[in-house]
Amino acid sequence: MFDINKILRPNIKKLVPYSSARDEFKGEASVYLDANENAFGSPLNTAYNRYPDPLQYKVKTRLSEIKGVPPRNIFLGNGSDEAIDVLFRSFCNPGVDNVILVPPTYGMYEVSANINDVETRKVLLTEDYQLNLEGIAEAIDERTKMIFICSPNNPTGNSINREDVETLLANFSGLVIVDEAYINFSRQKTFIQELTEYANLVVLQTLSKAWGLAGLRVGMAFASEEIIEVMNKVKPPYNINEASQQLALEALNNIDTVNNWIKEALAQRDKLVLQLKNFDFVLDIYPSDANFILVKTNGARDIYNHLVQQGIIIRDRSKVELCEGCLRITIGTPTENETLINALQNYK
Numbered sequence: 001m002f003d004i005n006k007i008l009r010p011n012i013k014k015l016v017p018y019s020s021a022r023d024e025f026k027g028e029a030s031v032y033l034d035a036n037e038n039a040f041g042s043p044l045n046t047a048y049n050r051y052p053d054p055l056q057y058k059v060k061t062r063l064s065e066i067k068g069v070p071p072r073n074i075f076l077g078n079g080s081d082e083a084i085d086v087l088f089r090s091f092c093n094p095g096v097d098n099v100i101l102v103p104p105t106y107g108m109y110e111v112s113a114n115i116n117d118v119e120t121r122k123v124l125l126t127e128d129y130q131l132n133l134e135g136i137a138e139a140i141d142e143r144t145k146m147i148f149i150c151s152p153n154n155p156t157g158n159s160i161n162r163e164d165v166e167t168l169l170a171n172f173s174g175l176v177i178v179d180e181a182y183i184n185f186s187r188q189k190t191f192i193q194e195l196t197e198y199a200n201l202v203v204l205q206t207l208s209k210a211w212g213l214a215g216l217r218v219g220m221a222f223a224s225e226e227i228i229e230v231m232n233k234v235k236p237p238y239n240i241n242e243a244s245q246q247l248a249l250e251a252l253n254n255i256d257t258v259n260n261w262i263k264e265a266l267a268q269r270d271k272l273v274l275q276l277k278n279f280d281f282v283l284d285i286y287p288s289d290a291n292f293i294l295v296k297t298n299g300a301r302d303i304y305n306h307l308v309q310q311g312i313i314i315r316d317r318s319k320v321e322l323c324e325g326c327l328r329i330t331i332g333t334p335t336e337n338e339t340l341i342n343a344l345q346n347y348k
Contacts, residue, residue, distance in 0.1 A: 002200040004226050007091050007145050007174050012234065020237040022054050052242035055232065059218075059245050062252045067192055069222055075231045078239050080181060080204045080219030081108050083231070084148075087202065087221075088116040090234050091145045091175060099146040100139050102131060104155055104320045106179060109148045118145075124322060129156040129286070131164040137171075146175045152182040155317050155328045157288030159188040169198040175227075177202045182290035184210035184262055192222050199224050209291060210262055213251055216244040265291050269331045275341050283325070292330045300325050303347060310343040 005013070021035035033039075035051055042049040060071035067074075077083040092099065094117035101109050101122050113120045121144070123135040136147065147168060151160035169176050178191045180203055191203050203222040208214035218240065221231065269288065276282050276295060281303065284296040297303055300318035304327060307314055315328040332340070 002173055002198075004199075004224075004230070008230065009089075009091060009093055012090050012230065015233060017233040018237050020051070020054055022051055023237070046243075046246075048242055050242070051238050052240060052245055054237050054239075056240050056245055059240075059248050059252070062249060063220065066252065066255070067222070069192055069195065072225045073195060073222055073228055075221040075223070075228050075235075076240050077219045077221065077235065079208065079217040080179065080206045080221075081112070082235070082239060083204055083219050083221040084108060084112050084177075085115070086231050086234050087146065087175065087177065088112050088118055090230050092116060092118040094118060097143045097145045098141070099148065100136055100144060101148055102136070104129075104153075104317070104323050105148065105150045106154045106181075125153075125156075127322075129153060129158050129322070130161055131168075133164055133167060136168065140172065144172075144174055146177055147172060148177050148179065150179040150181070151188070152180075152186050152289040154181065154290070155292075155294055155315070155320065155323060155326070157182075157286055157290045157292060157294050159186055159289045162188065165191070166194075166198075169194070169201055172200065175200050175202055177204060179204040181206045181209055184258075185266065185291050186289035188289065195222060195224065202227060207248060207251070210265075211251060211258055212261065213248065216247055218244055218248050265331050268334060268337055269293065272329070272331060272337050272341075275337075276344075279344060281347070292328055294323065295327045295329060296325050297327060298325065300327050303327060303344070306347045307340070307343055310346075312340055312343055314340075 032050065037051065038049045041047050056076045057071065059076060060074045063074055064071045075083060077086065098119035098121050099113055101120050102125055103122050110120050121139040123132050123139050126132055149160055149165060152158060153160060165178060180190055183190050183205060191201060195201055201223065205220045207216065207218040273285050273293060276285060281297050281299055282295055283298055286294045300316055304314060304316040317323040317326045317328050
């Protein structure tokens, strides 16, 4: 049975969060003389002299309408990376606790663990890039606080078997974090629907991928109200700036545009896969539920260097365990994909 008090860091239990001027006052006023802001404005067309809403209520309300989750179950971070870091700082005692990673996977989990001096226990995915449940069970001990699962997985592109994730959720007394950065491109349904079923579930999503807002740095975490309350207590007071909040709100009213982009990206992905299969140096292309593909080649580094010389940047993943010889290629526009294929035709 999951009990948040059993995994919460003792100092976080006792933490009194910073109380900002905007936390202490709710509603609207005509005169704000509480936060030592510049009352004369800002040297921009849009006035940014006032601090933003520390809990981003308007953005969360709009996300609530889209995701079907109450605002109190939503955390917004400076990218998903901040949500990951806040989870480490909330639940993992430095030098004492550990987390489980399932490589090959998103590298920021390990970076955050190292920054926070938290041991990482790595359990490799299987040959078909699925969870090794037996290996994970053997790695868990009384100091294991979190398990990170990226689905669809980066860099492999595949979705993780839903039943395997549910097995972990039902049997692990710590947090299971399901990172769904690429869920908009996937045939698999989101785990957000399971929040009421599993108290130890945290789902990460982002506006950086399908929504095309990577430059705004807006990440999301969905979890129980008690987990979100802890995360809000630990985060910096004004972690999402006013410009990002305003632009995110504007973007969230353009769902049809985003859905059309997703359809186009998937169509371009299928076309690119067919084109790449014609090259002798391509040994395999792994099934993808994301806006990228993992391509196994017989000369990954040489191909990568060739493309760099043509001004085309992809990701060399050939030194990652279980991704030997592999390149990760993001799906571009039709013109960008055509440029890539033309460059590969000149590779010798």
